[in-house]
Amino acid sequence: MATKSNDVETSALGLDDIHETLIEIAYKAGDIITGALPATNGAGSKKNSADLVTEYDRAVEKMISTTLAEKYPHYKFHGEETYDPAHPLTDDPTFIVDPIDGTVNFVHSFPCACVSLGFAVKRIPVVGVVFNPFNQTLYSAVRGRGAFMNRTTRLPLKGESLEPLSGLSNALISVEWGSERCGKNWDTKLRTFARLGQTKDNGGAMVRSMRSMGSAALNLCAAAAGTIDLYWEGGCWEWDVCAGWVILTEAGGIIVDGNPGNWQASLEGRRYLAARASPQAIGQKDIVEEFWSHIEGRLEY
Ligand code: LIP
Numbered sequence: 359m360a361t362k363s364n365d366v367e368t369s370a371l372g373l374d375d376i377h378e379t380l381i382e383i384a385y386k387a388g389d390i391i392t393g394a395l396p397a398t399n400g401a402g403s404k405k406n407s408a409d410l411v412t413e414y415d416r417a418v419e420k421m422i423s424t425t426l427a428e429k430y431p432h433y434k435f436h437g438e439e440t441y442d443p444a445h446p447l448t449d450d451p452t453f454i455v456d457p458i459d460g461t462v463n464f465v466h467s468f469p470c471a472c473v474s475l476g477f478a479v480k481r482i483p484v485v486g487v488v489f490n491p492f493n494q495t496l497y498s499a500v501r502g503r504g505a506f507m508n509r510t511t512r513l514p515l516k517g518e519s520l521e522p523l524s525g526l527s528n529a530l531i532s533v534e535w536g537s538e539r540c541g542k543n544w545d546t547k548l549r550t551f552a553r554l555g556q557t558k559d560n561g562g563a564m565v566r567s568m569r570s571m572g573s574a575a576l577n578l579c580a581a582a583a584g585t586i587d588l589y590w591e592g593g594c595w596e597w598d599v600c601a602g603w604v605i606l607t608e609a610g611g612i613i614v615d616g617n618p619g620n621w622q623a624s625l626e627g628r629r630y631l632a633a634r635a636s637p638q639a640i641g642q643k644d645i646v647e648e649f650w651s652h653i654e655g656r657l658e659y
Contacts, residue, residue, distance in 0.1 A: 366482050366501075371451060373477075373485055373500050376430070380475040380487040381498060381509075383425055387418045387473040388491030391458060396465045409537035410461045415439050418457035418473065426453050433477075438597045447596060447626055449480045454600035454625075459488075460573030469493060474575035476600025481625045486601030488575045497579040497605045505582050505608035513609035514584030514635050523633065523641030526554070526563040526648050529587035532577045533568050536593040542658055543592055549654035550590075563652050574630075578602025581634045582609035588649060592616050592629045592657035599630060610635025612642060616657050618650035628659035 394414045402411050419439040426435060434452040447454070453475070458464050460471030469492035477485040484501040497513070499505035505513040514520050523529070533551060538544060556562025569586065571577050575598060577589040582605045603613055603625070614621050616629030623630055631649060636642045 366479050366484065368479060368484055368501065371479065371484075376477050376485050377487065377498060377500050379426075379429060380477070380485060381489075381496065383422055384473050384475055384487050384489035384496065386421060386425075387457065388489050388494075390414060390418050390421065391464065391471065391473065392491045394464075396467075398465055405537060406539070408462065408535075408539065410465055411439060412458075412461065412465060414464070415458045415461060419455065422453075422455055422457060422473075422475070436597065438595065441595075441597075447478075447481060451477065451479045453477055454483075454597050456575065456597040459575040459598055460571070463572045468572070470571050470573060470576060472573055472575050472579075474597065474601045476597070476602075476604065478596075478600055478625065483600045483603040483607075483625065486604035488579050488601050488605060490576060497582065497602075499582075499605040499608035501604055501608065503608065505605045507583065513582045513605070516584055520584055520635060520637060522638075523587060523636040523645045525641065525645060526565045526588075526652075527558070528566060529645065530566050530585075531568055531649075532571060532580065532586045532589040534570055534572070534574070534577070534591045534594070536591070538593055542655065546653070546655035546657055547592065550652060553652045553654055554649075563648065574598035575602040578606045578613075578632055581611050581632045582606040584609075584634050587634050588645060589632045590616055590630070590649065592659060594630070595628060596625050600625060606632055606634075610639075612646070614646055618653055629657045 396412050419437045437455040456474040459474045464471040472490040475487040488497040554563050574594040580586045613623045613632045616631050
């Protein structure tokens with residue numbers, strides 16, 4: 359069956375086959391990740407001591423890129439550990455991969471890390487597979503076909519019983535600290551976190567609470583599942599969000615710019631605000647606008 363979503367013609371690309379291949383790869387990656395013994399203080403730093411890469415990130419990416427190059431030699435590969443700024447993402451069909459999303463968690467054996475395998479066409483995510491091997495949870499989606507947990511459970515988890523979104527004061531939200539710990543973006547995040555948590559009498563949103571999972575992909579999957587209502591982050595990259603993006607949107611969620619006003623998030627924009635599904639989309643736009651109104655400053659990436 360031909361699948362045409364917006365301006366992306368995907369019928370000739372073999373998305374089902376890609377989906378199956380990515381799931382196989384995700385399980386193989388999971389075995390490497392759970393079999394690893396990363397040293398807490400031996401991990402390599404990229405930008406600073408909060409931005410880590412281990413030999414396992416590199417080994418998993420190598421396994422993924424080699425497998426994909428053999429099976430799909432005509433599609434491009436864009437991975438976190440081999441990213442070269444001289445070769446940015448293009449409109450071509452491209453695998454967009456984070457071998458271990460949540461590397462800090464991985465290094466500390468905090469069981470919230472995953473392999474994130476996306477496929478995008480014209481920079482639109484069309485297949486996504488995210489696997490957390492520590493709790494054996496697989497999230498996956500093909501554009502136009504719905505999103506699933508462990509292949510058979512449709513997302514969001516509550517299905518028909520999902521309650522409408524009803525504002526930030528009833529919301530459990532997820533935010534991330536990121537690895538940039540000074541400057542304008544840091545100030546924007548801290549001031550925004552403060553306002554989100556503060557009582558309404560003091561100008562805040564008094565969200566129910568805030569979580570930080572340490573993995574953009576797992577944050578997006580949690581919004582897809584409906585176990586968090588909203589997720590906001592600035593500073594992560596296309597490989598952190600590509601797979602989770604399809605999973606979230608196929609589960610009825612939306613993803614918009616992390617700065618106020620732009621309803622069309624860009625895959626490479628590095629600023630994202632994601633909201634879970636809501637029956638008939640009730641309250642979805644309202645909660646985004648409410649969140650935007652509490653951002654103190656702007657994210658600049
Ligand atoms: C991580 C993101 C996380 C963000 C971290 C980091 P990594 O990716 O998923 O949401 O806050 O700064 O970018 O480095 O673990 O692949």
